[in-house]
Amino acid sequence: MKSMILGVTGSIAAYKAADLAHRFYKQGYEVEVILTNGATKFITPLTFRSLTQNRVYTDVFQDDFPHEIKHISLATKADVVLIAPATANIIGKIASGIADDMLSTTVMAVKNKPVLIAPAMNTNMWENSIVQDNIAKLKKYGYQFIEPKESLLACGTLGKGALADLDDICNAVNAAVNP
Known part of the structure; x- marks a missing residue:
């Protein structure tokens, strides 16, 4: 069984991540979900726990794993990270080596495994030179x-920044895991 980490950040597109989690679960992946604080404003851990039959992680300092360093064990176990x-926030954190939450800390611990990033943000943010750098x-x-794809965004802007089609995301992950 392949193991994956699904990181979900604070974007309105977070609701689509629930469908992704369930799709990968049905494909036979063991899906471990990490939600940032922002993501929990859009969707709850219970949703992902119900769809993946797994614990959902939100805080690097959760005290319910006394015998392991969870961000290290998750990073070691995963075959792929999505x-x-x-x-833009998580992309900037990772690019700067900042590890200050469960997701960024876990990603910093991933070694020699594919990490795929599917951005979703306002067009102006997507096109920002710093984000592109x-x-x-x-x-x-x-x-x-x-x-990301061009679409009518939640803010009412028409432009590039919408989360890629879920089929495209699934295909990219499967290609990364089975090159």
Whole structure:
């Protein structure tokens, strides 16, 4: 059985991550979900626990794993990491080596495994030079990006920044796991 970490960040597209989690679960993946604090404002841990039959992680300092360092054990166990949706914030954190929450800390502990990032944000944020520099930096380090699509965004803007189609995300993850 393949194991994956699904990182979900604080974007309106977080609700689509529930469908992703369930799709991967039905494909036979063991799905471990990590929600950022922002993600919990859009969708609850209970949703993911119900869809994956697994514990959901929200805090690096959760005290219910006394015999392991959970961000290390998750990073070691996973065959692939998917961050979907990925905000400009998490992309910037990873690009800067900042590890200050469960998701960024776990990603920093991943070694020699594919990490795929599916951004979702406002067009102006997507096109921001700093965000694009962070993406280029991460690509240089081997992180894979699943480009957002052009769509009518939650803010009412028509432009690039919507989460990629879920089929495209699933295909990219499966290709990364089974090259």
